[in-house]
Amino acid sequence: MAQQHIVVIGGGTAGLGVIASLRKRRQQLTITLIEPQEYHYYQPGWTLVGAGEYDQLKTRRPLRELIPEGVCWCQDRVSKVDAESQQVHTLQGQTLTYDVLLICCGLTLHWEKIDGLTETLGKNGVTSNYRYDLAPYTWQLVQQLQQGNALFTQPPVPIKCAGAPQKALYLACDYWQKQQRLEHIQSEFCLAGQQLFSVSAFIPELERWMARYHVRINYGCNLVKVDGANHQAWFELTGPEGVRVQVQKSFDMLHVVPPQLPPAFIASSGLGNEGGWCEVDEKTLQHKRFPSVFALGDVVSSPNSKTAAAARKQIVIVARNVLHFLRQQSLTANYDGYSSCPLSVARGKVVLAEFGYNGRLLPTFPLNPLKPHWLGWFLKTRFLPWFYWKGLLQGVEWFTYSKPKR
Numbered sequence: 451m452a453q454q455h456i457v458v459i460g461g462g463t464a465g466l467g468v469i470a471s472l473r474k475r476r477q478q479l480t481i482t483l484i485e486p487q488e489y490h491y492y493q494p495g496w497t498l499v500g501a502g503e504y505d506q507l508k509t510r511r512p513l514r515e516l517i518p519e520g521v522c523w524c525q526d527r528v529s530k531v532d533a534e535s536q537q538v539h540t541l542q543g544q545t546l547t548y549d550v551l552l553i554c555c556g557l558t559l560h561w562e563k564i565d566g567l568t569e570t571l572g573k574n575g576v577t578s579n580y581r582y583d584l585a586p587y588t589w590q591l592v593q594q595l596q597q598g599n600a601l602f603t604q605p606p607v608p609i610k611c612a613g614a615p616q617k618a619l620y621l622a623c624d625y626w627q628k629q630q631r632l633e634h635i636q637s638e639f640c641l642a643g644q645q646l647f648s649v650s651a652f653i654p655e656l657e658r659w660m661a662r663y664h665v666r667i668n669y670g671c672n673l674v675k676v677d678g679a680n681h682q683a684w685f686e687l688t689g690p691e692g693v694r695v696q697v698q699k700s701f702d703m704l705h706v707v708p709p710q711l712p713p714a715f716i717a718s719s720g721l722g723n724e725g726g727w728c729e730v731d732e733k734t735l736q737h738k739r740f741p742s743v744f745a746l747g748d749v750v751s752s753p754n755s756k757t758a759a760a761a762r763k764q765i766v767i768v769a770r771n772v773l774h775f776l777r778q779q780s781l782t783a784n785y786d787g788y789s790s791c792p793l794s795v796a797r798g799k800v801v802l803a804e805f806g807y808n809g810r811l812l813p814t815f816p817l818n819p820l821k822p823h824w825l826g827w828f829l830k831t832r833f834l835p836w837f838y839w840k841g842l843l844q845g846v847e848w849f850t851y852s853k854p855k856r
C-alpha cells in the first residue's frame with residue numbers, strides 16, 4: 451500500500467489522543483500535526499487550580515515533549531481547508547495534501563463579545579477558570595473575599611465542560627462555608643440558559659447544593675458588559691415571553707465564562723453545519739459530505755456534551771474508523787455520545803455525571819450516579835490528571851466501551 455498521509459488539525463486533547471491511538475494500531479503511519487501553540491494544557495485541572503486544590507504548573511507541558519517520535523509538527527495555524535482537493539492551507543502560506551484529515555481544533559473563546567471584559571480580566575475582582583493564567587487569581591479572590599456579592603456567569607451553550615461554571619461556584623461556596631463567611635457573601639449564578647444542567651436527572655441534586663449555599667439562580671441572564679473599576683456588570687435578561695431587559699448588578703467578585711463558538715475556518719471552508727460546527731455523522735464521526743474528513747473533540751456538530759471525557763471515547767472510534775477507511779472497508783465503530791462531567795459540589799464530594807445521547811445515563815461504576823461520592827473527587831483530583839498524561843495521550847484506551855444503564 452502506498453504511504454498514506456494523515457493530517458491532524460489541533461494538538462489538544464483530541465488531536466494528541468487520536469495520534470497516540472492511531473500509532474498504537476499502526477506505528478508506520480505518516481502523520482502531520484498542525485498546531486500553533488508551544489504548550490499543551492490539561493484544562494480540566496483549571497477548576498481545581500481556581501479552588502486551591504491543584505498546582506497551575508502541572509496543567510501545562512511543552513507540546514514538543516508530547517508529540518510521538520516520527521510525527522511531523524507543523525507549528526502553524528490552519529486558515530482554510532479545501533476538502534474537494536484534499537488540501538489544508540495555513541496562515542504562513544503552507545499547503546498540505548492529505549489522504550485523511552482529522553479536525554480536532556476545539557472551539558474558540560470570545561472574551562471580546564462582553565463589552566469591557568478584556569481590559570479588566572485578572573484585576574478588579576474579575577476572573578475566569580477558562581484561562582490558564584487566570585485560574586490562580588480565582589483562588590486568590592475566593593480567599594480574600596470576606597463579604598459582598600459574588601457573581602458566577604455562564605454564556606449560552608454549547609460550551610466546553612458545561613458544568614465548569616457552576617463547579618467554580620460550588621468550590622468557592624464550600625470554602626466560604628468552611629471559613630464561616632457564607633452568611634456574609636451573597637452568591638448568584640447567572641446563566642443564559644433555562645436549566646442548570648443538560649441532563650435533567652442530575653438537576654435536583656445540583657439544586658439542593660445551590661440551596662445549601664444560599665445561591666440565587668438567575669435563568670435567562672446573560673452577561674453583556676463589565677465595568678471592572680466600578681465593580682458593575684450588566685446582564686441581558688430574557689423573560690418568559692422572550693422580552694429582553696438589561697439589569698445591572700454590583701459585584702465584589704465576578705467569575706466569567708466567555709461566549710464560545712466554533713473556529714471560523716470550519717464554516718468558511720464549507721465544513722460546518724448551520725451553527726458552524728464541523729458536520730459529522732454522530733456515530734462514525736466521519737464528515738457528512740467529505741468522507742476523507744473526520745472530526746472529534748469540541749469542534750464536532752454531534753449533540754454530545756463537549757468534554758475531554760467525550761474526546762477520550764471519540765478518539766477510539768475515530769482511530770478504528772480511519773484505519774477501516776484507509777483499507778476501503780466499511781466503518782464499524784459507533785460513538786454513543788458518551789460524555790462525563792465530575793460535578794464537584796464540595797471538597798471531597800463529586801456527582802460523577804456520565805451520560806450519552808438523549809441524556810441516557812452511562813455510569814462506569816456501580817454507584818448511585820445521581821449522588822455525590824468521594825470516589826469522584828479521588829478521580830477528579832488524583833486519578834484523571836495522572837491518567838491524562840500517562841494514559842489518554844499515550845494511546846491507553848481503558849473504559850472506552852460503555853454499556854447503557856438498565
Ligand SMILES: Cc1cc2nc3c(=O)[nH]c(=O)nc-3n(C[C@H](O)[C@H](O)[C@H](O)COP(=O)(O)OP(=O)(O)OC[C@H]3O[C@@H](n4cnc5c(N)ncnc54)[C@H](O)[C@@H]3O)c2cc1C
Pocket residue numbers: 459460461462463464465484485486487492493494495496497526527528529554555556557579580581610611614713715746747748749756757758759760761790791792
Ligand atoms: C475550566 C475548564 C474545565 C474543564 N473541566 C473538564 C472536566 O472536568 N472534564 C472534562 O472531561 N473536560 C473538561 N473540560 C473540557 C476539556 O478541556 C475540553 O473538552 C477538551 O480539551 C477538548 O479537546 P479538543 O482537543 O477538542 O480541544 P482543545 O484541547 O482545546 O485543543 C484544541 C487545539 O486546537 C488548536 N487549534 C485551534 N485552532 C486551530 C487552527 N486553526 N489550526 C491549528 N490548530 C488549531 C488549539 O491551539 C488547541 O491546541 C474543561 C475545560 C475548561 C476550560
